[in-house]
Amino acid sequence: MFKIIEKKELAPKIKLFKISAPEIAKKAQPGQFIILRVRKEGERVPLTIADYDREKGTITFVFQEVGRTTKQLGKFNEGDEIPDVLGPLGRPAEIEKFGKVVCIGIGVFAAPMALQARAFKEKGNYVIGVNIARRKDLIIFEDEFRAACDEFYISTDDGSRGYQGIEFLKEILERGVDRVVVFGLVPAQKQICELTKPYGVKTVVDLMPIMVDGMGMCGTCRVTVGGETKFACVDGPEFDGHQVDFDELERRRRMYTPEEKIASVMYERLGGYES
Amino acid sequence: MSKQDRFKAVPMPKQPPEVRIHNFNEVALGYTEEQAIKEAERCLQCPEPKCVPGCPVGIDIPAFIKLLREGKFREAIRKIKEKNNLPAICGRVCPQETQCQMNCVLGKKGDPVSIGRLERFLADWEREHGVEIPEKQPSTGKRIAVIGSGPAGLTAAADLARLGHEVVVFEALHEPGGVLMYGIPEFRLPKRIVQAEVDYVKKLGVTIKTNAVIGRLFTIPELLKDEGFDAVFIGTGAGLPRFLRVPGENLCGIYSANEFLIRINLMKGYMFPKWDTPIKIGKKVAVIGGGNVAMDASRCSLRLGAEEVHIVYRRSRAEMPARKEEVENAEEEGIKFDFLANPVAFHGDEYGWVRKMECVRMRLTEPDESGRRRPVPIEGSNFFMDVDTVVIAIGQTPNPLIQQTTPGLAVSKRGTIIVDENMQTSIEGVYAGGDVVTGAATVISAMGAGKKAAESIHKYLMNKR
Numbered sequence: 001m002f003k004i005i006e007k008k009e010l011a012p013k014i015k016l017f018k019i020s021a022p023e024i025a026k027k028a029q030p031g032q033f034i035i036l037r038v039r040k041e042g043e044r045v046p047l048t049i050a051d052y053d054r055e056k057g058t059i060t061f062v063f064q065e066v067g068r069t070t071k072q073l074g075k076f077n078e079g080d081e082i083p084d085v086l087g088p089l090g091r092p093a094e095i096e097k098f099g100k101v102v103c104i105g106i107g108v109f110a111a112p113m114a115l116q117a118r119a120f121k122e123k124g125n126y127v128i129g130v131n132i133a134r135r136k137d138l139i140i141f142e143d144e145f146r147a148a149c150d151e152f153y154i155s156t157d158d159g160s161r162g163y164q165g166i167e168f169l170k171e172i173l174e175r176g177v178d179r180v181v182v183f184g185l186v187p188a189q190k191q192i193c194e195l196t197k198p199y200g201v202k203t204v205v206d207l208m209p210i211m212v213d214g215m216g217m218c219g220t221c222r223v224t225v226g227g228e229t230k231f232a233c234v235d236g237p238e239f240d241g242h243q244v245d246f247d248e249l250e251r252r253r254r255m256y257t258p259e260e261k262i263a264s265v266m267y268e269r270l271g272g273y274e275s
Numbered sequence: 276m277s278k279q280d281r282f283k284a285v286p287m288p289k290q291p292p293e294v295r296i297h298n299f300n301e302v303a304l305g306y307t308e309e310q311a312i313k314e315a316e317r318c319l320q321c322p323e324p325k326c327v328p329g330c331p332v333g334i335d336i337p338a339f340i341k342l343l344r345e346g347k348f349r350e351a352i353r354k355i356k357e358k359n360n361l362p363a364i365c366g367r368v369c370p371q372e373t374q375c376q377m378n379c380v381l382g383k384k385g386d387p388v389s390i391g392r393l394e395r396f397l398a399d400w401e402r403e404h405g406v407e408i409p410e411k412q413p414s415t416g417k418r419i420a421v422i423g424s425g426p427a428g429l430t431a432a433a434d435l436a437r438l439g440h441e442v443v444v445f446e447a448l449h450e451p452g453g454v455l456m457y458g459i460p461e462f463r464l465p466k467r468i469v470q471a472e473v474d475y476v477k478k479l480g481v482t483i484k485t486n487a488v489i490g491r492l493f494t495i496p497e498l499l500k501d502e503g504f505d506a507v508f509i510g511t512g513a514g515l516p517r518f519l520r521v522p523g524e525n526l527c528g529i530y531s532a533n534e535f536l537i538r539i540n541l542m543k544g545y546m547f548p549k550w551d552t553p554i555k556i557g558k559k560v561a562v563i564g565g566g567n568v569a570m571d572a573s574r575c576s577l578r579l580g581a582e583e584v585h586i587v588y589r590r591s592r593a594e595m596p597a598r599k600e601e602v603e604n605a606e607e608e609g610i611k612f613d614f615l616a617n618p619v620a621f622h623g624d625e626y627g628w629v630r631k632m633e634c635v636r637m638r639l640t641e642p643d644e645s646g647r648r649r650p651v652p653i654e655g656s657n658f659f660m661d662v663d664t665v666v667i668a669i670g671q672t673p674n675p676l677i678q679q680t681t682p683g684l685a686v687s688k689r690g691t692i693i694v695d696e697n698m699q700t701s702i703e704g705v706y707a708g709g710d711v712v713t714g715a716a717t718v719i720s721a722m723g724a725g726k727k728a729a730e731s732i733h734k735y736l737m738n739k740r
Contacts (some may be wrong), residue, residue: 010632023492023493024492025488027491027492032733037449039551041543041546041549041550042550042551042552043542043550043551043552044449044542044552068550068551083449084449084485085486086447086449086485086486086488086493087488087491087492089488089491156585164650176290198526199401210543212534212537212538213447213448213537214550215447215674215676216490216514216515216674216675216676217514217515217516217533217537217674218516218531218533218534218537218538219516219518219530219531219533219534220534222525224525229518229520229524234676248525248627251527251626251627252525252627254525255555256553256555257525259547259548259553260553262548263547263548263551263553266548
């Protein structure tokens with residue numbers, strides 16, 4: 001059992017949990033993830049680690065209430081316990097001294113990106129942070145993210161704050177950068193990779209496809225990278241974004257959309273089947 | 276006893292095929308007391324039994340059968356448990372026909388004694404009448420880490436606990452049992468039986484720590500150095516799925532057998548939405564492969580509501596590695612077999628879902644290193660099958676996580692861990708057994724390996740100063 005130490009609502013339906021998990025906290029690295037379950041009948045859901053405190057023995061993650069599990073998770077309170085948390089999983093992000101690094105965190109993924117930005121900064125990189133959200137009220141982790149960066153930009157899809165869209169990234173790229181790291185939903189990651197490609201800058205993406213075990217057993221998370229099949233859970237989650245078949249990834253991510261809807265609606269209307 | 280009774284086994288009551296294809300309940304229903312005693316009476320009590328050497332854990336088979344037919348069920352199960360900690364599982368999933376029962380003298384003229392069914396009867400009887408916890412040796416003060424709670428790990432843990440050691444089992448999934456939980460379906464091995472056997476191991480004093488993935492949470496050197504363990508047993512099995520590596524394999528609707536079976540068995544996909552994890556099944560399913568896993572996946576497909584299920588296997592019936600009993604069960608249920616065919620590509624619709632499977636006909640040539648005749652494709656024989664679900668069940672290899680995070684651990688080219696005759700790896704105090712050493716094999720061979728490793732670990736710890 002994993003006790004919730006702190007719960008914060010960062011934006012509508014976006015929540016932060018800090019939980020007690022001393023063994024995971026001891027080993028966690030930027031870019032790694034956990035898998036959790038909220039009940040005995042629960043599905044296994046991967047979530048990226050947004051922070052960890054080795055001394056206090058805590059890890060932090062941020063999630064958006066979209067499906068059945070995240071909706072139920074959102075109802076947990078400080079002091080409650082999450083029955084299953086497994087991790088740290090996946091290979092740590094490649095954090096080296098590259099020079100100028102652009103860290104792009106989109107939506108809820110701005111939280112784990114802030115952690116990576118901090119790690120890049122500690123390695124002596126010049127870090128350019130980009131925090132993207134659909135609307136201004138959905139921007140999260142701004143202060144933490146900004147604090148880790150030498151330059152920091154905000155952009156919204158509707159232009160309600162900062163830049164509108166991603167075109168402005170071209171200006172940054174034209175100045176010459178050494179690496180771009182993108183964390184967000186698949187369509188946004190694809191767009192940004194297409195945008196950076198003409199500049200020839202290495203662009204890595206963190207992928208979170210559907211997973212079941214998260215340890216290389218099932219192959220649900222398989223993704224084509226450079227024509228080869230990789231498992232996001234053990235070969236990733238970080239891959240060269242210019243090599244990823246995003247269309248296949250997005251189709252596979254939507255494989256269970258109807259079922260996810262059914263489970264979510266049933267949970268909301270009937271309170272689910274509680275054990 | 277009449278000659279006919281002597282040579283004819285008491286049949287096992289089973290759910291009829293037309294009923295069982297609509298449920299996930301156990302197919303074989305088990306003997307009644309009368310049936311068990313009648314079957315036990317067929318045993319000739321050979322003075323030099325041929326069955327015992329066929330048992331990977333060396334159960335004194337004639338002795339337990341004698342007790343059974345005298346109605347001494349408690350004593351009979353005690354006799355089995357001297358050697359086997361998990362009889363309810365072995366009685367169900369052991370391939371007895373190639374082990375103990377293969378050498379039964381009765382088998383020369385008729386049916387061998389149904390040793391597996393008798394073992395199952397006693398284990399089930401004990402579960403209903405109260406499980407006895409055997410006495411343990413006095414504490415040795417030694418601590419052993421067992422990695423993996425499948426058949427190898429559970430057996431090693433139980434034996435080591437009985438010898439007086441403190442044992443902690445690390446299980447990466449949220450439920451203990453390994454392949455017994457996630458791989459073998461409910462209708463062949465009910466999960467409450469696995470849970471009962473796991474409870475028995477816990478009652479022996481073994482601690483099972485779930486959600487603990489070794490290689491990430493702790494490495495083996497850390498277990499030995501920082502966590503205070505005196506020895507380690509690696510029983511992590513063969514959990515990495517093999518794929519065909521043909522075009523279109525990542526289309527939606529194509530599962531590895533592992534994914535398919537984990538969703539069904541561990542995550543109870545057939546109970547969606549009561550349980551959260553969904554499983555999708557099409558009307559026409561193709562399962563690729565000819566082993567027990569392929570049989571399991573095909574029979575699960577029927578139970579999930581598929582209209583037509585094909586097993587597509589590249590060799591012929593004679594080379595199929597699946598147990599005969601499982602093949603018969605599958606055929607009875609209406610699974611269709613397509614032999615000497617192998618997929619070369621999958622084709623999808625505009626939404627990325629698999630719709631057609633392109634296969635090539637195969638022919639058999641000379642035997643390969645496995646002793647089976649090697650299949651080669653017949654050029655120009657390509658043909659198409661309409662499919663909307665495909666399950667790839669062509670084998671598993673060991674998960675490399677421990678191998679990658681344990682410096683100095685000798686590993687074969689196939690990714691299996693190399694051990695000596697005492698099951699010790701290239702690292703002192705670190706032992707391994709089961710599928711992680713042999714590659715994918717049977718539950719009982721993993722148990723045999725766990726048992727042998729437990730003996731070696733005990734000797735090692737007791738002789739170490």
